[in-house]
Amino acid sequence: MFSRRSLPDLFSVALLAALCWLFYWRLLTPNTLDQASLIEGDFSGQFVAFAHYQAQRLGAGEVPLWNPYNLGGHPFLADTQSAVFYPPRLLTIAVLNATGGSTPQRMYAALQVEMAAHALIASLLMYAFCRRLIEDERYSLTASLVGALTFAYGGFLTGYAPLQLAIMEAGAWLPLALLGIFQATRHPTQVRWAWFILSGIALGLAFLAGHPQTALFFIYLSLAYLLWRSLGRQANKIRTFVIGALIFGVVGGGIAAVQLLPGLAYLSATTRSGMNFDAKGNGFPIYDLLQMVFPGVFSLYSPLYFGIAALMLVIYSASRLRPSEIFWFIVLIVALGLSLGKGAILYDIFYHFAPGFSLFRQQERAAYGVAVAAAILAAQGTADILRDTAEEALPRRYVTIFLGIAAGALSFSGAAFVEWLTAGEEASQNFQRVSFSLIIALPAALLLINLATYRNRYWLRWRGAALVALIVFELFSFGRSSPNLEPIPAAARLPEPKALAALRADAADQPFFRVDGVRENFGTLYNVADIQGISPLRFAAVDRLLQMPNRPRQWELFGVRYVLTADQALPTESRLLYEEENPYNPVRLHALENVRPLVRVVHRAWIEPDEAQALGYLSEPAFDAAHTVMLFAALPFDLSGAESSAARILSMAPERWLIEAESETAALLSLSLVRDNGWSARVNGAAVPILRADIAFSAVPIPAGKNTVELIYMPMSYTLGGVVTLGTLLILVLGGLFALAYSIRRRAHRAA
Numbered sequence: 001m002f003s004r005r006s007l008p009d010l011f012s013v014a015l016l017a018a019l020c021w022l023f024y025w026r027l028l029t030p031n032t033l034d035q036a037s038l039i040e041g042d043f044s045g046q047f048v049a050f051a052h053y054q055a056q057r058l059g060a061g062e063v064p065l066w067n068p069y070n071l072g073g074h075p076f077l078a079d080t081q082s083a084v085f086y087p088p089r090l091l092t093i094a095v096l097n098a099t100g101g102s103t104p105q106r107m108y109a110a111l112q113v114e115m116a117a118h119a120l121i122a123s124l125l126m127y128a129f130c131r132r133l134i135e136d137e138r139y140s141l142t143a144s145l146v147g148a149l150t151f152a153y154g155g156f157l158t159g160y161a162p163l164q165l166a167i168m169e170a171g172a173w174l175p176l177a178l179l180g181i182f183q184a185t186r187h188p189t190q191v192r193w194a195w196f197i198l199s200g201i202a203l204g205l206a207f208l209a210g211h212p213q214t215a216l217f218f219i220y221l222s223l224a225y226l227l228w229r230s231l232g233r234q235a236n237k238i239r240t241f242v243i244g245a246l247i248f249g250v251v252g253g254g255i256a257a258v259q260l261l262p263g264l265a266y267l268s269a270t271t272r273s274g275m276n277f278d279a280k281g282n283g284f285p286i287y288d289l290l291q292m293v294f295p296g297v298f299s300l301y302s303p304l305y306f307g308i309a310a311l312m313l314v315i316y317s318a319s320r321l322r323p324s325e326i327f328w329f330i331v332l333i334v335a336l337g338l339s340l341g342k343g344a345i346l347y348d349i350f351y352h353f354a355p356g357f358s359l360f361r362q363q364e365r366a367a368y369g370v371a372v373a374a375a376i377l378a379a380q381g382t383a384d385i386l387r388d389t390a391e392e393a394l395p396r397r398y399v400t401i402f403l404g405i406a407a408g409a410l411s412f413s414g415a416a417f418v419e420w421l422t423a424g425e426e427a428s429q430n431f432q433r434v435s436f437s438l439i440i441a442l443p444a445a446l447l448l449i450n451l452a453t454y455r456n457r458y459w460l461r462w463r464g465a466a467l468v469a470l471i472v473f474e475l476f477s478f479g480r481s482s483p484n485l486e487p488i489p490a491a492a493r494l495p496e497p498k499a500l501a502a503l504r505a506d507a508a509d510q511p512f513f514r515v516d517g518v519r520e521n522f523g524t525l526y527n528v529a530d531i532q533g534i535s536p537l538r539f540a541a542v543d544r545l546l547q548m549p550n551r552p553r554q555w556e557l558f559g560v561r562y563v564l565t566a567d568q569a570l571p572t573e574s575r576l577l578y579e580e581e582n583p584y585n586p587v588r589l590h591a592l593e594n595v596r597p598l599v600r601v602v603h604r605a606w607i608e609p610d611e612a613q614a615l616g617y618l619s620e621p622a623f624d625a626a627h628t629v630m631l632f633a634a635l636p637f638d639l640s641g642a643e644s645s646a647a648r649i650l651s652m653a654p655e656r657w658l659i660e661a662e663s664e665t666a667a668l669l670s671l672s673l674v675r676d677n678g679w680s681a682r683v684n685g686a687a688v689p690i691l692r693a694d695i696a697f698s699a700v701p702i703p704a705g706k707n708t709v710e711l712i713y714m715p716m717s718y719t720l721g722g723v724v725t726l727g728t729l730l731i732l733v734l735g736g737l738f739a740l741a742y743s744i745r746r747r748a749h750r751a752a
Helices: 004-028 042-059 087-098 104-133 137-153 165-171 174-184 194-209 212-231 237-267 286-292 308-318 323-339 345-353 363-388 396-450 457-479 499-506 522-526 540-546 551-558 611-619 716-751
Strands: 514-516 560-565 574-580 587-592 599-602 604-607 628-631 645-653 656-663 667-671 679-683 686-688 691-693 697-702 705-713
Touching: 004 104, 004 137, 004 457, 042 087, 042 104, 042 165, 042 522, 087 104, 104 137, 104 165, 104 174, 104 363, 137 308, 137 363, 137 457, 165 194, 165 212, 165 363, 174 194, 174 212, 174 237, 194 212, 194 237, 194 716, 212 237, 212 323, 212 363, 237 716, 308 323, 308 363, 308 396, 308 457, 323 345, 323 363, 363 457, 396 457, 499 560, 499 574, 499 587, 514 551, 540 551, 540 611, 551 560, 551 611, 599 645, 599 656, 611 628, 628 691, 656 667, 667 691, 667 705, 679 697, 697 705
Parallel strands: 514 560, 604 628
Antiparallel strands: 560 587, 574 587, 599 667, 645 656, 656 705, 667 697, 679 686, 679 705, 691 697
16 A cells, blocks of 8 residues: 555654654543643633634534624634634634533643644645755655654644644644645745745635734745745746735635635724734743753743754754755844834834834734744754764864854853752752753763764664664653643533623523623623623724723613622612622622613714714713713714604624614614624614714614514625635636646547
8 A cells, every 4th residue: 555665754744643643642642630721811712712603603503703702892703812713723613512512621632632633734845845945865864753753742843832722733734835835835946836836825724723923924934935946947036926826825825715804894993903013012022942952041921932952953954054954044143133123224124114113013923933943954954964974083173063062051050050959949940940951961962973973783773763763862851840730620620600601591581781891801701792792803993992981881781780899889870789808819699780771772872983082972971871872973863852762682693783773753763782893783774874982982873663683794895705715716726627638538548
C-alpha cells in the first residue's frame, strides 16, 4: 500500500502524533485523577461560550446570526472570533451533537481536544513544508522534524495562543500556504498555477478560524514569500507574483466571504474604530527579547521563546547567507521589531503604509512571525550543520558563539542564585527558570560542537536523532511549567450558578427580560439574556451605555429585571431573591421592582443630533425615559400626547421578534433591541424603517390602531457572502473533478 520510500515520512507523522499526545496528555486522558484543563478566562468566557451557543443553534438546524444573550444583543456571525463556519469547529460540534449534545463542560473538553489537534496540524504542515524546502535527502527528515517541533511547541503556540484559541487555529495553516507557493514556483521557468489554489484554501481556513490580526500576518508573510520566490525566477517575475497573489486572495477571500463580509460591515460600528496610534501600539518591552534564552523570567508567557538549541541552529543557518536563509532571517528581524510595538520605529512605518495594520492593537502578536521564521531557520540550520560537519570540523566562530550563549546562561544562573540566597523564596522561581536555561544551553552547545568531533559511524548515524531528542526534552520540559493548566477536570468547570434556579423560578410567568450579570459571557453559557459580556468587537454605542454611571437608567434602557452582584443593596428599589455568602466571591440576585418592558409604545420624542449631548441627557435622573424616546433625527409625522396604548411580545427568537402594538394615534414602538443594519421591520406586512433610539436601540413608527410588528435579522452581507462562498466552493469542486478526469484520461492515453 505504501512504498518503501514513504516509510520514513510515515514514521515521522506517527512520531509527531505521539509527541502531540505526550505534550497535551493531561487534557486528553480519560483518568479524572490525572486530568488537567486550561484555566478559565478568555478560553472559557469567550470560546467555550460562543461554541456552546453555536452548537445549540446548529443542533436545532439554525444558523446563529444573532446572539441575544450577550451585551444586550450581539451580531454573532459578524464577530469573527465566533468562527461559525470554521470546518474543524463544525466537526467538533457535529461530534458533540451526535453523542449527546453540548453542555458547557462537554464543550470545554471538546475545544481542548480541538486545540491539541491544531498543534498536531501545525507540526505536520511545517514538517511537510520543510521536507520540500530542504532538498538534501540525507538530512531533510531530521531537519523537518526540528522545524515542526520548534513551530508547534515553541513559546508562541503554547503560551497564550491556546487560551486565545482563534490565534492558534488561524496560525496553524500558514505552512500549508507556504508549501503551495513553494511548489507553484519550484521550477525556475515553469509555474504550476494550481498550487496557488492550495495556498488560497489555507488562507480561507485562517480567515474562518476567526482571528483577523493573525490572518493579516498570514497574508503579509505569504505575499512576501511569493514575491521573494517570484524575483528569484529566471522569467515572468512580475506575472508570477501578480497572478499568484490574485489566485491566493480570490480563493481565500471567496472561501471565507460568508464570514468576512458580515465582519467587515460590523467593524466600523465597534469600539475598535475609535482607538488611536498610542492605544494600538503596545508591545513587548525591549528586555523581553531575553525570553529567547530565559523563558518565563521576564513575563508570564514567553511567545518569543523557541528553544535555546533551536536558537543556536538559527544563528548557524542565518550566517550561511543563502537566498532562502536571507529571506527568513529578514522576516525574523522585522517580526521582532514589530513585536516591540511603538517601542521601535518599524511600528510607525507599518502603521502608515501596511494595509490593514493600523486596525489592530497588541503588537506583541507579531511574535507569530518570529515563531514561523525561527522554525524554518532552525530546520535549515539542522540540515546545514549536519551536512557541514559530516566531513570537517565546525568553524571556530560557531564554537565561540555556542559557548557564549551557554556562558551567558551560566552568568545569569549565578546572579539568580545569589538573588535566591539573599531574597529567599521570593526569588526561587527565577532561579529555577534561569537554571533551566543553563541545563539546556550547555548540552546544546556541547552537542552541536561535538557534531564535528566524532567520526564514529554509530554517532554519525544517530546524531540527528540526538538533536531531535534534545529539542523535545527542552520544549516539552518548559511546556510542563505552563501557567495555562490547572489540575481540574473539564467536567468540573463552569458549573451553573445556583442563583439561576431562583431566577428562573421567579421569571416563570414573565419570559422576556434581561439580566445584568457578573460573569464573562454568563448569559451565552446559560441561555440568559445578559447585558454584560466579553468580545474584542462590541458595538461602540452599547459600550457607551454600559459605561454610563447612572446604573438605574442603564438597567431601564436595557430592560433589566434581575441583577447578579456582590452588593447587598442596589441604587434603586429591589428585592433579594438569592444570597450566597463566601469570603471571596459573594453572590446576590436582586429583582428590580420598577422594570421597563423590552417593548413599549411612546408618544414623546426628544430630538438630539449630537450623540454626546444625547448621552448626557439620558444620564440625567430628571430625564423622563419612561415616556420619552431619544432620537437623532426629526420624525416625518407629529406625535400626539395620547397615552392610551399597549405593546406586548408575542414571540421572541434570536433573529425574529413578533410584537403586538396598539395606539389611538400614530406613535413610536420603542424596543430595547440593539440597532444593527441587519434588522428589518414590517408593520402589518409593510416594510418600515428602523430608527436609532436611545443611543444604541431601535424604534419603529406605527399607525393608529392595532398593529402586528415583525423584526427579522438577515444581514445583506451574510446573504451576499454566502453566495460568494458557495460559488467559490462549487468552482473548486468542479475544477478538481475536471482535473481528476483529465489526469485519468491522460494516464489511459499513455497506457494505450
